[in-house]
Amino acid sequence: MTKKTSPARLIICMVCIVAVAFSLGGFASLEKAAAKEKKRPKIAVEAGHQKHANLSLERVGPDTSARKIKVAGGTTGVSTRVPEYKLTLAVAKRLRKELESRGYTVYMVRTKNNVNISNRTRAIRANHSGADICIRLHADDAGASGPSGASCLYKTKANRYASAKTNRKSKKLSKCILTKYCKRTGCKNRGLSKRNDLTGSNWSKIPITLIEMGFMSNPKEDRKMQKASYQKKMAKGIADGIDAYYGYK
Ligand SMILES: [Zn+2]
Numbered sequence: 001m002t003k004k005t006s007p008a009r010l011i012i013c014m015v016c017i018v019a020v021a022f023s024l025g026g027f028a029s030l031e032k033a034a035a036k037e038k039k040r041p042k043i044a045v046e047a048g049h050q051k052h053a054n055l056s057l058e059r060v061g062p063d064t065s066a067r068k069i070k071v072a073g074g075t076t077g078v079s080t081r082v083p084e085y086k087l088t089l090a091v092a093k094r095l096r097k098e099l100e101s102r103g104y105t106v107y108m109v110r111t112k113n114n115v116n117i118s119n120r121t122r123a124i125r126a127n128h129s130g131a132d133i134c135i136r137l138h139a140d141d142a143g144a145s146g147p148s149g150a151s152c153l154y155k156t157k158a159n160r161y162a163s164a165k166t167n168r169k170s171k172k173l174s175k176c177i178l179t180k181y182c183k184r185t186g187c188k189n190r191g192l193s194k195r196n197d198l199t200g201s202n203w204s205k206i207p208i209t210l211i212e213m214g215f216m217s218n219p220k221e222d223r224k225m226q227k228a229s230y231q232k233k234m235a236k237g238i239a240d241g242i243d244a245y246y247g248y249k
Contacts, residue, residue: 039103040102040103040104040105040246040248041104041105041131041132041133041246042104042105042106042107042129042130042131042132043099043104043105043106043107043131043132043133043134043135043242044106044107044108044109044125044126044129044131044133044134044135044206045092045095045096045099045106045107045108045109045134045135045137046092046109046110046122046126046134046135046136046137046200047085047088047089047091047092047108047109047110047137048074048084048085048088048136048137048138048139048210049071049072049073049074049083049084049085049088049138050071050085050110050113050114050115050116050117051085051113051114051115052073052114052116053069053071053072053073053074054069054070054071054116054118055069055070056069056070057069057070058070058118058119058120058199059120059199060197060198060199060202061159061161061196061199061202061203062161062202062203063159063160063161064202066197068119068197068199070118070119070120071116071117071118071119074088074138074139075139075140075141075216075217076216077216077222077223077225077226078145078216078217078218078219078222079219079220079222079223080222080223080226082216082222082226084138084139084216085113086113087139087213087216087225087226088137088138088139089110089111089112089113090231091137091213091231091234091235091238092108092110092137093111094231094232094234094235095135095137095234095235095238095239096108097235098232098235098236098238098239099239099242102239102243102248104242107126107129107130107131109122109125109126110122118199119198119199119200119203120199120200120203122200123199123200123201123202123203123204123208124203126204126206126208127203127204127205127206131206132206132207133169133173133206133207133208133209133242133245134204134206134207134208134209135177135208135209135211135238135242136200136201136208136209136210136211137210137211137213138210138211138212138213139212139213139214139215139216139225140212140213140214140215140216140217141215141216141217142215142217142218143217144217145217145218145219146218147215147217147218148187148188148214148215148218148220148221149182149187149188149189149190149214149215149221150178150181150182150185150187150188150189150190150211150212150213150214151178151189151190151191151192151193151211151212152174152175152177152178152192152193152209152210152211152212153174153192153193153194153195153198153201153209153210153211153212154170154171154173154174154192154193154194154195154201154208154209154210155167155170155194155195155196155198155201155202155208156171156194156196159196159201159202161202161203161204161205162204162205162206162207166205166206166207169207170201170207170208170209171192172207172245173207173208173209173241173242173245174192174209174211175192176241176242176244176245177209177211177237177238177241177242177245178191178192178211178241179241179244180237180238180240180241180243180244181211181213181234181237181238181240181241182237183237183240184233184234184236184237184240185230185233185234185237187214187221190212195210198210211238213225213234
């Protein structure tokens with residue numbers, strides 16, 4: 001036999017249901033607001049080099065007739081024998097993950113090693129991607145085991161393809177990334193370097209930097225850069241630099 005529910009109990013139940021529904025809706029809108037709050041700019045990440053060099057020529061920049069090869073072969077770890085193109089893509093993928101966890105959107109110029117994308121095309125793809133800034137990842141080679149540490153290469157106002165303001169921002173971006181990268185990884189800070197001969201930077205219309213993340217010609221640094229724990233620090237350091245550039249934290 002079923003018990004008859006009293007009208008008072010029915011009203012209490014209905015009030016409870018409405019209250020729960022309202023609080024769930026409230027949580028949903030709070031979550032939405034938090035996600036919106038976290039939404040950060042789009043970042044282009046360009047992993048330097050590729051499996052095979054492309055030795056045909058292209059113009060070094062829009063305001064010059066000077067030409068350079070489309071994509072250089074890059075260096076190889078003196079101890080690990082890992083090629084630079086594999087290291088740059090490994091760090092690029094970790095950087096994408098780190099940036100997305102911080103609320104950024106990421107455009108990857110390449111996600112595979114066996115591609116054929118010239119440096120000029122890389123810059124133009126980043127220009128068209130809707131990204132706000134572009135980070136180029138490379139590793140260094142001194143031809144000797146001694147040198148170690150990181151540097152950032154930036155273009156000066158001598159390059160007229162991007163506005164003077166954008167070129168100033170490239171320098172700021174380079175400084176922020178290098179400082180935070182060296183802080184997070186503990187590697188030597190070799191400073192900023194003016195370079196107006198880099199095709200992949202010269203064709204960029206957005207603030208851009210190229211980070212030389214360490215020396216593959218230094219056996220110790222080469223081995224370190226292949227460790228997952230160190231690669232995570234590299235990615236976090238670059239992301240810290242991007243945060244600093246935008247004034248987050
Ligand atoms: Zn390189």
